[in-house]
Amino acid sequence: MDVDPVSSQEPAAETEEKWRAIAAEKKQKQLDSIPKEWLITPPPEDRINVLDVPSECGLLTSREMEITNEVDVAALLAKLASGEWSSVEVTTAFYKRAVIAHQVVNCLTEIFVERALARAAELDEYLKTNGKPIGPLHGLPISLKDQFTMKGLETVMGWVSWIGKVSESDCVLVELLYQCGAVPFVRTNVPQTLFWGETHNSVFGRTLNPHNRNLTPGGSSGGEGALIAMRGSPLGVGTDIGGSVRIPAAFCNIYSLRPSYERLPYQGARNTGEGQESISSTIGPMSNSLSGIKVFVKAILDMKPWLKDPLVPKMPWNEPAYQLVEHGNGVGLCFGFMVDDGLFKPQPPLYRAMEMTKKALIAAGHTVIEWEPKKHLEIFINCNSIYFADDGENLRRECEATDEPLLQTMHPEELLVELDDASMPYERHVVRDLGHLTTYELWELHKEKRQLRKEYLDHWMGTVERTGTGRPVDAIICPAAPYPAPLHGHNRNAWYTTIWNALDYTVAVLPVTYVDPKLDVQHPPHKFRNHEDQWIYESYDPSSYEGCPIGLQVVGQRQEEEAVIAIAEIVERALKASPS
């Protein structure tokens, strides 16, 4: 398990030594920031599933286990608001569990126990003095992806060259979380560049999937995914430009929401390709329940984030939208089901998860039609051309300062699988060799993008002819990836998620089932559409996925955050009520 990139390396040349030394020093500082009494005896390296380590290691009291096992964030907040559980004890409990998680899946970056507990104590004092909570997230510890700057802390975001740069202010999200009464308490790991569906960088190393440490937790918000799956945080915040809150949620058995561009405030947070406004990264919550997702979105919107972030639309939490008034009040919905996008046929477990969901929804009184993918390849090519329109210039500049190499794979052996067929639309490389586009060329891509978005919108609206509800489909259900969490270095395809970034649709992910090698037998071979499609088919090995969770996406239209949360709740209730 390649947790630490530093120790496992060969002796290196002088410049290489330099960046490695900087990274190693940071990693050591991180280790030093863990209270000694919270260090555990690590489980054997070959232990695959580590979800039970927190309960087994003996570090958590039974009350701390009770607190951290509460996945209903609204219930947790009620206990914090009433004082039944103090913020100090809740924060301590989650902090201990987060640090345990970190020792088995390497999910954290910044650890600042004293600061978080001091904040929690202030909140407890406030409650005692005033007899009421300070805000809607009173006392709740919240984990943050390593992009959300906090005054006095570094924001390394996986770049060696960012080590030692201490933020002078909080980003707007953190400001609002403080106003809401939350306790930002850890920051979590990311892949170098953020442009991978895995989580590995040259500073903090690789994050592992707690369901199976041979597998990736996904990325780029993979630190959050692994941490929350370990119940080391009740609520976390990631970001998503191509699936980065959804892939970890699907691979780690948790919930997430990818909101529309700018609905939640990004101002002041660090990012890759800052200034790329064509297909914006968005902030999204991740949690062990939809309750956590809803609580977060409502709390932030109630703070009027547009008064602090000039890009956030002036759209308050819309309760009628959450009540699904535009979707038949949630009764008799019609879902569009897309198991296969026509480019990359998913592996068998995804078919079973989709079928289970379909049956559950029909049993709950909803209807289902097939969702026909439209121009997904064209959208993919346009979108990917935009992401790398600067030919990776912004990435190379981060590397240049320290000679840190730009990773070209997430594979533990840094083996670059060559995929050179010209018909193959997807590569594993971060930087594609498209050349550095001029502004005019970028504007031409924008024209094409707008046209593709228009066609897709018309396509969606056109389903009104087929739903029988008098409305277009209320949501689309589809895989979040064409496979369950793959082996490290093997998550090469993010197109089931990125399509919705390109179209700016609102998407929730929810857990559906687990891989079952007995049920999920290989499909007969189909006519392969491209090398990637063939690779996905051929690499299916159910035994490697044992116990691996599967989540699906619930896709609503643009700026339908409230409705998508409500529809995801409906899907979840249907699944829970379903005999399968």
Next chain:
Amino acid sequence: MDVDPVSSQEPAAETEEKWRAIAAEKKQKQLDSIPKEWLITPPPEDRINVLDVPSECGLLTSREMEITNEVDVAALLAKLASGEWSSVEVTTAFYKRAVIAHQVVNCLTEIFVERALARAAELDEYLKTNGKPIGPLHGLPISLKDQFTMKGLETVMGWVSWIGKVSESDCVLVELLYQCGAVPFVRTNVPQTLFWGETHNSVFGRTLNPHNRNLTPGGSSGGEGALIAMRGSPLGVGTDIGGSVRIPAAFCNIYSLRPSYERLPYQGARNTGEGQESISSTIGPMSNSLSGIKVFVKAILDMKPWLKDPLVPKMPWNEPAYQLVEHGNGVGLCFGFMVDDGLFKPQPPLYRAMEMTKKALIAAGHTVIEWEPKKHLEIFINCNSIYFADDGENLRRECEATDEPLLQTMHPEELLVELDDASMPYERHVVRDLGHLTTYELWELHKEKRQLRKEYLDHWMGTVERTGTGRPVDAIICPAAPYPAPLHGHNRNAWYTTIWNALDYTVAVLPVTYVDPKLDVQHPPHKFRNHEDQWIYESYDPSSYEGCPIGLQVVGQRQEEEAVIAIAEIVERALKASPS
């Protein structure tokens, strides 16, 4: 009066002849599209003010005069809805007046009388059959800037190379106008490139200001400005990327609204620099009353434009926002007044208009504080660098097809005034010699832009300390230009309007007063900040402006369309109630 660019030219070389011939043919077709019986004996060329030509020429009946003199669009719609006035007679009346206007100020592009009257007749038939109007704009003739494509018509937009290209579909705005029951009836003139605050191109020639034909009506929606000022249209639609609906409104004595990016649907309309998404052009209504502005915005938003245009935010008409619930219900507002942006000191009439407005607002129970401009020069440089980040590539390509020259001035004699002082931030050239930026360079500009927008937002929010209302300032009042409508070729400064495009604030323009050479005496000279500032000072000649209107801007925050309309109504009521 250089109305026709073709006839007044010297004999030209062969390639030049070609594009001139194409343009001349189109211009002749336009002339042929006017019903012969609507041709008038033109007034003498030296007649400056032509506003009374419609009433004097004898072409309009008294009922047609009554119809076209009704500036309250809601009242007009009520008469159309009741059948008191038929759509055919209203459309005929405005069409005749529009054609009269065209003959004296050259404001139209596409003229299609039969088609519009057939549409009006259908609506009359609908009302007769169903006893109710078909939609909120039932029977209303609406003029459109020459960007809004209509099936079966050309959209020339001032480019010779676009002549003969017939649209295969309506743009989304036109689709929605049809659904609302409107009668799109003429299209209106623009400057080549749309990037001028005047209105002149090589196909349709120059549009004149009906208040004083020696002056420009402004631009780029100058055809609309001149037409509506002549009461040749009750309601028009322009677009605005740097002041293009506000400059014509201020120069022509009418009302307009510049909404936030994408609030109204642009999908399918043609544009300059299509694909430039950094600082978006927006669609805005223009009318002889705020009633027209409100009716249009509400009608379009009630049609849920986000179901047809993927970029339009899902924000319905917000009645509580229009009732100013976030602005003290409209009682005791506090305005920020900025007469001088610190870069370009306005000419004397602007000071008087601002002073009149201030007194009127105070008399009406509102308060006023000074608005301090913040980083206007930095924002200007960032914004202008973005507009021309492709070094005019998109403009040159439109010219190349026919060898039509890219105009470098709007001056009738094509005299380029050299402004070569390096300290001078503004030039008259459309294309600045910044070079063609790479994507990375553009993204760097976006980062800077976001930071500047954040600083300005914080600046606005910070006024809460000074207003005495418990709120930040409710709106800013400022000039729409540092001078009244200037002589043709002299409108070189759009920075009083463009600042708000860069910040994406919502802005209404309303008429305030007229230049009065007795009252508006020259200021003593100040320390000039740059050549432009000096030029503005030195070029002040009150006698050239006689009878020239002055409008001001009412600036609200982003996505405050409803509130800004309501606040503009308050300003207007205060001005009407004020003794001055």
